[in-house]
Amino acid sequence: PGSSMTSRDRPLDRSLYGSTTLRAPAPRAAALLRLRGFHSCYRSEKTNTKIPALLPGDHEISINPLHGSRSSISRFILNEENISLIPDTPEILNLSADFSTSTIHIKWNDKGSVFPHHSDVIWQIKILRKKKMEIVTLMTHNTTLNGKDTVHQWSWTSDMPLECVTHFVRMRCYVDDLHFSGHKEWSDWSPVKNISWSPDYQPKVIPKDKVILVGSDITVCCIIQEKVISAQFGKEMCSLIHLDGENVAIKIYNVSVSPTSGTNVVFTTDTNMVGTVIFAGYPPDIPQKLNCETRDLKEIICTWNPGRPTGLLGPHDTNYTLFENFSGQNVKRAEDTTNVNYQLFFQMIPNREIYNFTLKAHNPLGQSESTVLVNITERVYPHTPTSFKVKDINSTAVTLSWHLPGSFAKINLLCQIEITKSNSVQELQNVTVKGLENSSYLITVGKLSPYTNYTFRIRCSTETFWKWSSWTIEKQHLTTEAIPSKGPDT
Amino acid sequence: LLSTVAMGSCSGKYQVLLGQLQQQAKIMQNTDMLLDPYIRIQGLDKLNHKEYCKERPGAFPGKDALRGLSRWGFLQTLNATLGLVLHRLAAFQQKVCNLTKDKDQDWKTLCQAELYIRGIRNNIFCLTRLLNLNGSSEVFAPTWAGPRTLPWPTPSPGAFNRKIDGCKFLQGYHRFMHSVGQVLGEWEEGPSRTRR
Numbered sequence: 001p002g003s004s005m006t007s008r009d010r011p012l013d014r015s016l017y018g019s020t021t022l023r024a025p026a027p028r029a030a031a032l033l034r035l036r037g038f039h040s041c042y043r044s045e046k047t048n049t050k051i052p053a054l055l056p057g058d059h060e061i062s063i064n065p066l067h068g069s070r071s072s073i074s075r076f077i078l079n080e081e082n083i084s085l086i087p088d089t090p091e092i093l094n095l096s097a098d099f100s101t102s103t104i105h106i107k108w109n110d111k112g113s114v115f116p117h118h119s120d121v122i123w124q125i126k127i128l129r130k131k132k133m134e135i136v137t138l139m140t141h142n143t144t145l146n147g148k149d150t151v152h153q154w155s156w157t158s159d160m161p162l163e164c165v166t167h168f169v170r171m172r173c174y175v176d177d178l179h180f181s182g183h184k185e186w187s188d189w190s191p192v193k194n195i196s197w198s199p200d201y202q203p204k205v206i207p208k209d210k211v212i213l214v215g216s217d218i219t220v221c222c223i224i225q226e227k228v229i230s231a232q233f234g235k236e237m238c239s240l241i242h243l244d245g246e247n248v249a250i251k252i253y254n255v256s257v258s259p260t261s262g263t264n265v266v267f268t269t270d271t272n273m274v275g276t277v278i279f280a281g282y283p284p285d286i287p288q289k290l291n292c293e294t295r296d297l298k299e300i301i302c303t304w305n306p307g308r309p310t311g312l313l314g315p316h317d318t319n320y321t322l323f324e325n326f327s328g329q330n331v332k333r334a335e336d337t338t339n340v341n342y343q344l345f346f347q348m349i350p351n352r353e354i355y356n357f358t359l360k361a362h363n364p365l366g367q368s369e370s371t372v373l374v375n376i377t378e379r380v381y382p383h384t385p386t387s388f389k390v391k392d393i394n395s396t397a398v399t400l401s402w403h404l405p406g407s408f409a410k411i412n413l414l415c416q417i418e419i420t421k422s423n424s425v426q427e428l429q430n431v432t433v434k435g436l437e438n439s440s441y442l443i444t445v446g447k448l449s450p451y452t453n454y455t456f457r458i459r460c461s462t463e464t465f466w467k468w469s470s471w472t473i474e475k476q477h478l479t480t481e482a483i484p485s486k487g488p489d490t
Numbered sequence: 491l492l493s494t495v496a497m498g499s500c501s502g503k504y505q506v507l508l509g510q511l512q513q514q515a516k517i518m519q520n521t522d523m524l525l526d527p528y529i530r531i532q533g534l535d536k537l538n539h540k541e542y543c544k545e546r547p548g549a550f551p552g553k554d555a556l557r558g559l560s561r562w563g564f565l566q567t568l569n570a571t572l573g574l575v576l577h578r579l580a581a582f583q584q585k586v587c588n589l590t591k592d593k594d595q596d597w598k599t600l601c602q603a604e605l606y607i608r609g610i611r612n613n614i615f616c617l618t619r620l621l622n623l624n625g626s627s628e629v630f631a632p633t634w635a636g637p638r639t640l641p642w643p644t645p646s647p648g649a650f651n652r653k654i655d656g657c658k659f660l661q662g663y664h665r666f667m668h669s670v671g672q673v674l675g676e677w678e679e680g681p682s683r684t685r686r
Binding site: 274 | 532
């Protein structure tokens with residue numbers, strides 16, 4: 001008794017790779033398949049066979065059993081619409097893992113060269129976990145076949161460290177060939193591949209000492225041979241997620257900023273306590289109020305405000321590097337500095353006035369930067385003048401002298417003298433002096449009253465004003481007596 | 491001479507120095523000087539830390555070992571041990587002291603402990619010099635047989651394990667200072683007479 005073959009009952013698979021597979025629903029012995037119009041015959045010992053892809057249009061097919069009566073020949077008309085397009089099972093070329101970022105990388109070849117024309121392809125990638133192969137996620141990835149073999153790569157980051165439990169991957173595809181009028185189906189799933197690593201049997205908690213962004217979720221797992229009784233994240237007790245064997249995990253959502261020493265994550269068994277520390281913080285803020293100035297035109301001091309605290313200290317603290325973009329030079333803030341001032345010192349470059357600074361801030365969560373362009377001769381904030389002295393010239397004039405460290409030979413200094421007469425009248429005099437190299441300066445102050453108590457002090461800046469230095473200490477001075485205008489009235 | 495350098499002035503009176511050292515040892519054996527703030531800072535107070543924060547055997551000299559030393563050897567050993575404690579504290583505090591000590595009482599206490607220890611070392615220097623000036627026959631007696639550095643293993647891997655290590659270390663330190671106080675309590679009155 002023949003089985004009537006209707007095209008509906010016997011879907012023909014038009015493989016992605018340009019061949020058609022004819023399958024008979026019931027087990028049959030050897031059969032001879034003949035295509036009328038093509039005068040081609042195919043012999044098969046199985047209940048299916050592959051034949052070259054058919055051109056669009058109707059084709060008459062007859063299946064003759066090699067053994068058995070002629071009466072059981074089956075004939076039917078085959079049209080593309082009766083054919084199911086079932087792509088071949090994809091093959092994962094390479095599966096690798098970056099344990100530090102818990103990321104899986106998958107590579108596969110789409111074998112597009114065997115497909116006649118451009119088509120959209122949907123790849124479905126299934127990630128499974130544990131020996132029980134629980135589905136973690138099912139994702140789709142779209143590409144286009146372009147007539148040649150293309151290797152694709154796709155990555156997936158696990159919420160759980162890859163060392164916690166075995167992760168498996170398999171994939172399948174669906175070719176959305178717009179030219180094909182038949183029925184299109186998904187390929188079979190590829191053979192499963194898994195991420196492997198060499199577990200050691202020391203109890204441990206993963207990830208170790210991870211730095212994460214405040215507000216993120218994190219999964220922490222404990223690889224251990226004995227039963228875990230409890231798990232704690234900081235103060236919170238957490239419910240256990242059971243993995244393979246006695247291994248367990250906990251998931252913490254929306255982690256808040258850690259104290260300076262980080263947040264302890266601890267798993268306790270009857271006889272042991274194992275833990276790790278999670279450091280939740282922020283990336284460095286953009287350095288604010290970046291200011292670069294000099295006290296002596298030899299060394300530039302850049303200061304800044306770090307902005308929002310990152311919540312990270314010690315080895316995860318923010319490190320700062322000051323780049324001078326014209327010269328390419330840079331200076332770093334010492335890591336182990338106990339100095340909490342935010343400042344860096346940059347040695348001036350001879351004959352260079354314009355400096356283009358970029359301050360880069362970096363910590364494990366990110367980086368930021370600020371820039372400032374300065375003409376350093378316009379950013380002089382002199383040291384406090386020293387060795388300030390007052391000397392008489394005569395009863396109405398004195399000389400003021402002081403010392404000012406710094407290489408000011410190429411600029412003019414602007415100094416301001418405060419003259420207070422007998423603790424009452426106060427006068428400010430500005431005077432411009434030619435700058436010198438690490439030098440003392442001398443000026444004359446006249447029109448004073450003879451035999452009168454004065455208090456003098458001085459401060460300096462530059463002609464292109466930026467900041468006054470601090471005032472010197474005050475100097476009390478009594479002017480000399482004037483020469484009597486006439487003799488004693490004897 | 492001891493490797494420590496005097497920071498403050500030295501009292502010339504044996505009785506005063508011994509009394510100060512005894513008082514300092516008494517203060518330093520209290521866990522609220524170092525261990526308790528450390529435990530809170532490290533977040534270990536939220537755990538059943540007592541079970542896992544026990545002194546590591548051999549980390550600090552025991553009372554009998556201290557009692558068996560000459561006064562000179564005892565002072566040498568005390569000074570060397572406190573030097574290691576300072577080193578350990580410095581490594582832990584790094585620059586955090588400057589950043590947080592004004593905002594956090596525990597950090598403040600922890601950062602102050604360093605000054606206390608330096609004060610003890612200063613008194614050790616003064617007492618040693620006093621013993622030396624008195625031509626004490628014990629000056630060149632042997633010190634604690636233990637190695638120059640404490641037999642402290644390399645820090646365990648991982649921040650959490652290092653926290654527990656620190657806890658064990660400070661537990662041992664307070665016990666050591668308790669033993670120091672007891673031995674000092676047994677010292678005779680005068681500087682020149684030998685201890686027993």
